[in-house]
Amino acid sequence: MKIPDSPAQIMETLPSVKTDRLPLFLLPALALVALPLIGSFSTWVTLTFAGLAMGMIIFIIASGLTLVFGLMDVMNFGHGVFITLGAFIAVSVLGRMAGFTESPSLVRNLIAVVPAMLAAMVAAGALGLVFERIIIRPVYGQPLKQIMITMGGMIVAVELIKVIWGAQAIPLPLPEAFKGSLLFGETAIEKYRLIAVVVGLVIFAMLFWILSRTKVGLLIRAGVHDREMVESLGYRIGRLFIGVFVAGSALAGLGGVMWGLYQQSVTPEMGGAINVLLFIVIIIGGMGSIGGCFLGALMVGLVNNYAGFLAPKVALISNILLMVIVLLWRPQGIYPAGKA
Amino acid sequence: MSEPLLKLEGVHTHIGAYHILHGVDLEVMPGEMTVLLGRNGAGKTTTLRTIMGLWKATAGTITFRGEAIQALDTPDIAHRGLAYVPENMGIFADLTVCENMLLAARNARHIDQMDAKRLDWLFGLFPALKTFWQHPAGLLSGGQKQMLAVARAIIEPRPLLLIDEPSKGLAPSIIQNLISAFRELKQTETTILLVEQNFNFARQLGDRVAVMDDGRVVHAGSMADLVGDEGLQQKLLGLSLASHS
Amino acid sequence: MILQRLFSGDMPRSKVLTVLLLGILLALLLTPFIFPGAKALNVAAKILIFIVLVASFDLLLGYTGIVSFAHTMFFGIGAYGVAIALTHLGPTWTAVAVGAACALVISLLLSLVIGLFSLRVKALFFAMITLAVASAFQTLASQLSDLTGGEDGLSFKVPALLMDGFQKMIWDADLQQFLPHPRMIFGVEVNGKFVAFYLLAAATLVLFLVMLRLVNSPFGRVLQAIRENAFRAEALGYRVVVYRTLSTMLSAAFATLAGILLALWLRYNGPDTSLSFEIMIDILLMVVIGGMGTLYGSVIGASLFILVQNYLQDLMKAASQGVSQVPFLKDLIHPDRWLLWLGILFVLSVYRFPAGVVGKLRMRARRTT
Numbered sequence: 001m002k003i004p005d006s007p008a009q010i011m012e013t014l015p016s017v018k019t020d021r022l023p024l025f026l027l028p029a030l031a032l033v034a035l036p037l038i039g040s041f042s043t044w045v046t047l048t049f050a051g052l053a054m055g056m057i058i059f060i061i062a063s064g065l066t067l068v069f070g071l072m073d074v075m076n077f078g079h080g081v082f083i084t085l086g087a088f089i090a091v092s093v094l095g096r097m098a099g100f101t102e103s104p105s106l107v108r109n110l111i112a113v114v115p116a117m118l119a120a121m122v123a124a125g126a127l128g129l130v131f132e133r134i135i136i137r138p139v140y141g142q143p144l145k146q147i148m149i150t151m152g153g154m155i156v157a158v159e160l161i162k163v164i165w166g167a168q169a170i171p172l173p174l175p176e177a178f179k180g181s182l183l184f185g186e187t188a189i190e191k192y193r194l195i196a197v198v199v200g201l202v203i204f205a206m207l208f209w210i211l212s213r214t215k216v217g218l219l220i221r222a223g224v225h226d227r228e229m230v231e232s233l234g235y236r237i238g239r240l241f242i243g244v245f246v247a248g249s250a251l252a253g254l255g256g257v258m259w260g261l262y263q264q265s266v267t268p269e270m271g272g273a274i275n276v277l278l279f280i281v282i283i284i285g286g287m288g289s290i291g292g293c294f295l296g297a298l299m300v301g302l303v304n305n306y307a308g309f310l311a312p313k314v315a316l317i318s319n320i321l322l323m324v325i326v327l328l329w330r331p332q333g334i335y336p337a338g339k340a
Numbered sequence: 341m342s343e344p345l346l347k348l349e350g351v352h353t354h355i356g357a358y359h360i361l362h363g364v365d366l367e368v369m370p371g372e373m374t375v376l377l378g379r380n381g382a383g384k385t386t387t388l389r390t391i392m393g394l395w396k397a398t399a400g401t402i403t404f405r406g407e408a409i410q411a412l413d414t415p416d417i418a419h420r421g422l423a424y425v426p427e428n429m430g431i432f433a434d435l436t437v438c439e440n441m442l443l444a445a446r447n448a449r450h451i452d453q454m455d456a457k458r459l460d461w462l463f464g465l466f467p468a469l470k471t472f473w474q475h476p477a478g479l480l481s482g483g484q485k486q487m488l489a490v491a492r493a494i495i496e497p498r499p500l501l502l503i504d505e506p507s508k509g510l511a512p513s514i515i516q517n518l519i520s521a522f523r524e525l526k527q528t529e530t531t532i533l534l535v536e537q538n539f540n541f542a543r544q545l546g547d548r549v550a551v552m553d554d555g556r557v558v559h560a561g562s563m564a565d566l567v568g569d570e571g572l573q574q575k576l577l578g579l580s581l582a583s584h585s
Numbered sequence: 586m587i588l589q590r591l592f593s594g595d596m597p598r599s600k601v602l603t604v605l606l607l608g609i610l611l612a613l614l615l616t617p618f619i620f621p622g623a624k625a626l627n628v629a630a631k632i633l634i635f636i637v638l639v640a641s642f643d644l645l646l647g648y649t650g651i652v653s654f655a656h657t658m659f660f661g662i663g664a665y666g667v668a669i670a671l672t673h674l675g676p677t678w679t680a681v682a683v684g685a686a687c688a689l690v691i692s693l694l695l696s697l698v699i700g701l702f703s704l705r706v707k708a709l710f711f712a713m714i715t716l717a718v719a720s721a722f723q724t725l726a727s728q729l730s731d732l733t734g735g736e737d738g739l740s741f742k743v744p745a746l747l748m749d750g751f752q753k754m755i756w757d758a759d760l761q762q763f764l765p766h767p768r769m770i771f772g773v774e775v776n777g778k779f780v781a782f783y784l785l786a787a788a789t790l791v792l793f794l795v796m797l798r799l800v801n802s803p804f805g806r807v808l809q810a811i812r813e814n815a816f817r818a819e820a821l822g823y824r825v826v827v828y829r830t831l832s833t834m835l836s837a838a839f840a841t842l843a844g845i846l847l848a849l850w851l852r853y854n855g856p857d858t859s860l861s862f863e864i865m866i867d868i869l870l871m872v873v874i875g876g877m878g879t880l881y882g883s884v885i886g887a888s889l890f891i892l893v894q895n896y897l898q899d900l901m902k903a904a905s906q907g908v909s910q911v912p913f914l915k916d917l918i919h920p921d922r923w924l925l926w927l928g929i930l931f932v933l934s935v936y937r938f939p940a941g942v943v944g945k946l947r948m949r950a951r952r953t954t
Contacts, residue, residue: 075709077716138936143708145935147652148873152932155866159925163916215449218439222432228394229430233492234418234446272862276720279713287710313728320721 023295023334030299034306042187047305053193055301056200057262059294061255062278063207064248070224070288072241074136077147078154079278080271082249085127085157086120086256087266088165091172093119101175109175117257124253127157128246136245154272162268169267172260196258203251204294211290220244224288280319284326286333295334296326343406345370345500345531346391351400351410353383353390360386362555363400368500368548373522373532375542375563377577378552384535385427387552388502391533392424393417404500419446423493427504427535431485433478437469440477444492454495462491465521483514490521494530501532507541519544539577543567551576591794593801597881599950602943606881609888614786617779618771624895630782632891633789634847639871639883640796641839646869647878648800649832650812652708654865655699655715658722659692659837661860663844666691668739668854669732676742685845689838696837700830723860738855747784747849748777785846792842797880799835808832809878867894870931876941885942890927897923 031048038044065079093116094101100112135153139145174192181188211217223230223237230237259274260266281300285292300319307318326334344367353361361383368374376384389395391402393414402410409417418424423444432440438451441459448454463470466487472480477488486506493501507515515538522545525532536542542549546563559566559576566572589596597603612619616629642656666688667681674680703714726733733739742748799805811818811825819825848854857863867890875886898920905918916922938945 069709073709075713077712135932144646144650144652145939147709147712148869149932149935151866151869152928152935155928156925156932159922159928163913163919163922163925167921215442218435218443221434222443225432225434226430228414229426229432230443231414232392232394232418232424232426232430233444234415235443236413236415276717280717283710283713283717315724317721317725320717323717 020335023292026295026334027298027302030302030306034302034310037310038306042185043309045184045187046189047309048302049189049193049197051302051305052298053190053196053200053262053301054304055298056197056204057255057258058274058277058281058301059200059297060203060258061252061274062281062293062297063203063290064244064251065278066282066285066288066293067220067224067244067290068241068248069282071220071227071237071244072140073143074140074146074241075143075287076131076136076150077275078131078135078150078152078157079249079252080273080275081131081154081157081161082124082128082252082271083256083259083274084161084266084268084271086124086253087172087260087270088161088170088268089120089123089253090116090257090260091165091170091266094172094175101173104176106177109177113175113178117254120253120257121250122253124256125246125250128249128252129242131157131249132242132245158268158272165268167268169265171265173264174261178261192261196262199258203254207290216240216243277319280323282333284323284333286330286335289333289335292333292335342370344368345405346533347401347403348387348391349401349403351387351390351397351402353386353395354398355386355395360555361390361397364390364552364555364557366550366557366560368531368533370499370531371529372547373526373534373545374548374550375546376533376535376550376552377537377539377542379578380537382552383555384552385504386555388424388426388504388533388535391417391502392422421499423498423501425489425493425501425503425506427508429485429489431477431480431488433476435477436474437477437480437488438473440488440492441469441495444495447496458495458497462495465524466491483510483517486510486514486518487521490518490525494525497528497530499531501530503532504535505537506534507536507538515541539573593794593798595797595801595880597943597947599943599946601950602881602885602946605946606884609884617782626778626782628891628895630785630850632888633785634843634850635868635871635887635891636884637789637792637846638840638843639868639875639887640793640880641836641843642868643872643877643880643883644796644800644808644839645832645836646872647876647880647882648805648812649808649829649836650708651829651833652712653715653833653836654712654862655719655722656836656840656868657860657862657865658719659696659840660844660847660864661722661726661854661856662692662695663688663841663846664848664854664859665726665733665739665844666841667845667848668741671741671743671848672734672739676744676748678744681744681845681849685842688841688845692837692841693834696834697830700833701826719860719865720862723856723862726860727856734855736856738853738858740853743777743781743849743852746777747781781850785850788842788846792839793880793884796839800880804828804831812878870927872941873931873934873939874927874941876943876945877939879940879943879947882941882943889942893923893927897926 031044034047035041035044038047061079061083065076069075094112097112097116100108103109131153135149136146139149178192178195181190182194209217211221219230219235219240223240227237230240256271259270263270277300281296282293283296284299285294285296299322303318303322304315308315311318330336346366346368348364348366351361351364352359364383364387366374366376366387376387378384386395390397390410393409393412393416397410400410401408404417404420404422407420409420412420424430432443435443442448442451442454445454468480468484468487469491472484477485480488490501490503490506493503506518510518519541522532526545534542534546543563543566549559549561549563549566550557551559559572566576597606613629613633616625620626620629638656638660642653645651645653645656663685667684670680670684670687674683699715699718703711727736729735730737800808807818807823807828810821811823811828815825818828844859847859851858871886871890872883873886874889875884876882901918901920901923905915905920908914908918917925934941940947
């Protein structure tokens with residue numbers, strides 16, 4: 001048997017680092033294709049911004065859902081309830097701080113909005129903890145029951161929300177300083193959309209930092225890939241999962257506040273309605289992939305707004321079309337989360 | 341004679357409706373390498389997974405350092421000091437080599453907190469790791485992945501390593517590298533339970549040997565005895581060294 | 586034995602269940618005579634229609650182990666098919682036939698596409714895809730108002746037999762001399778609704794028995810084998826995807842038929858009556874509470890749920906007024922919150938007795954014998 005002279009022999013050259021950049025061009029491509037269809041540049045900018053804002057909010061809501069799926073193969077069909085709860089908490093908090101929201105001062109507005117968001121996140125996170133414990137825990141690894149039980153959990157929770165806040169739609173006006181648009185030449189950009197985009201980017205950056213730079217983030221990424229190995233290395237994936245679930249619920253609560261402000265009204269059914277968009281986003285992005293989720297959310301946001309302008313009747317169909325096209329291209333979604 | 345580090349007594353394991361282990365008895369002595377041999381489907385991998393708690397033993401006891409561990413969860417078993425290198429190596433392909441190592445170092449929250457001396461020692465054992473430190477582990481070759489998997493298991497001192505078929509699918513020259521690395525590892529008094537199909541590989545390293553068939557250990561003894569007795573090899577493994585090397 | 590053959594050898598297998606089913610059957614059949622008023626008749630008709638719809642969903646969920654959220658889509662296609670045909674072609678049986686045929690063809694094609702497209706993958710994926718498709722379909726139906734009447738829906742005339750033409754037919758055929766009181770039977774007026782109700786009851790009975798035959802056929806047994814262990818079924822040589830797709834198509838076809846019955850009974854169809862997600866949730870609750878994979882569960886589930894939906898509210902109203910001083914409790918048993926209690930019952934069902942009421946009763950029967 002031949003014994004190698006030096007360790008150098010085992011060092012074959014590595015293939016060059018191939019990152020999958022192609023999907024990154026999808027967004028600009030989408031936007032560019034829409035430009036000639038829409039015709040007017042300023043309308044296009046407005047729509048693009050609206051689409052990005054919507055996409056950012058959807059991303060905030062969907063990020064937890066996709067991570068939870070990646071980590072434990074759990075798809076929570078009741079995720080929408082965290083959105084609804086967050087929005088209603090915001091109604092209650094902002095309603096009590098009318099003096100602050102009606103003031104034209106941005107600082108005073110923020111004094112009301114930031115606590116509302118935090119309260120919504122805490123409430124949605126707490127509900128998430130309860131949900132994980134009593135709804136999802138008993139049905140790990142049973143997809144059929146999981147679908148039914150999470151659906152059932154949402155029905156019950158939405159009914160309870162109706163018990164507390166009533167079944168009617170409640171207006172959620174934007175704080176004064178958030179209203180109106182900024183004018184750049186011909187182009188008007190609504191201030192709130194700008195805020196939504198900024199908040200979305202901040203959340204994305206934070207998630208990205210946590211996932212790539214912290215040990216918890218490494219554990220989550222490793223857990224999505226190979227749950228057993230993470231356990232064999234001595235980490236309790238169950239605890240990690242609860243943490244991600246609660247954080248994801250809290251983010252959905254935050255998204256609920258932002259969505260409620262975007263719509264300027266909240267209803268008990270709002271969460272269930274967004275669920276459909278969330279699923280489309282997650283499927284497009286590749287179930288379990290946070291980067292795919294981000295791209296998918298922005299694409300859905302853009303397509304929604306472009307289609308809403310070009311052909312209002314098919315706006316929702318356009319999402320399905322987008323999903324079908326993406327799946328025909330990549331059957332596992334844009335970035336399939338690698339399962340070992 | 342000292343106490344065994346790990347002891348299995350009458351371990352049964354079911355996977356779903358299938359009864360895989362039918363009463364495994366096995367002793368692993370401290371500081372030695374015990375090799376688990378046997379044909380495909382004999383229950384070797386299941387034995388390792390059962391020790392690690394990835395599948396629960398339905399009967400019998402598993403004792404590690406005098407403590408019964410068969411009812412513990414996998415992370416708790418890992419915390420007792422068992423490290424596991426599965427057959428598929430369990431490399432996190434999206435993470436870099438460095439991140440893979442960091443995850444295995446339970447006491448380090450950050451790269452800087454990893455034991456630099458030990459890292460240097462590991463780089464000496466497996467130089468490829470240093471070269472590709474910042475590369476995604478998925479890009480490594482099969483042999484490099486195996487080395488990463490072993491290095492990951494011993495990034496912090498662990499009293500017992502469970503390694504499942506490290507030679508599988510590797511070229512002979514790579515296997516030889518692995519053998520020298522394991523030899524050096526043995527100098528550090530690390531106890532190893534190795535599952536192997538490749539008897540040639542096993543006989544160069546093993547102190548003791550246990551042969552499994554049909555979910556039971558059918559022979560246990562010293563490696564030297566088995567190497568010296570071709571009749572026994574014929575009987576247990578259906579092969580002889582002559583026909584193999 | 587004739588009964589055995591009629592029920593394809595799949596008897597209720599529990600005395601309590603048999604009595605319960607017979608009771609429901611009698612109550613439904615005698616509704617025009619023992620429960621006067623339009624509301625009772627409408628509730629009974631709704632139960633009949635939903636028995637078919639829920640049983641068809643059970644083919645999928647209970648017997649094949651697939652969760653689809655697009656079931657009301659097929660229900661809606663049936664209802665819209667007949668509604669659109671009757672609106673545009675006039676109240677003739679030809680129009681009904683054309684509408685029904687078109688609806689069935691569309692449903693079968695759509696379910697084929699969905700099945701082939703997404704049944705290869707995980708159950709979760711299928712549920713998500715169907716949810717998305719169904720919600721898109723619902724939007725489409727309310728947007729294409731020229732065809733579907735949009736949110737307002739379509740009101741239309743049905744063939745004369747089901748309207749007031751029945752009396753006229755009797756006079757025309759000079760049959761009145763054979764009937765002592767041609768307009769009345771036991772004091773109940775024989776009008777179009779009366780005829781429609783019994784035609785509906787007959788259709789429900791036939792469709793239910795056909796489905797019972799299906800699930801007890803070799804085909805049905807394969808479906809259940811796949812539900813229990815898809816890998817083993819595949820290993821035994823059954824093409825799992827093919828069987829699952831066939832099951833999806835069959836279940837879609839029966840849901841479409843239920844939709845046709847609904848449109849003919851209501852003489853109206855709109856997004857909220859046949860397509861809405863609330864109905865989807867309702868039938869999910871009905872099938873689980875009644876008992877998945879039993880088919881009889883659909884009878885129990887639909888009857889229980891629709892009775893609760895229509896009559897529990899009255900009870901809750903009384904109770905709610907009784908505790909009107911207790912703030913939170915008052916809201917909890919507010920009549921509009923009936924779904925809360927059914928939701929809790931549903932969640933408990935999934936955990937505690939996944940085979941539902943029917944499974945529970947059968948288990949008791951087995952224990953006592």
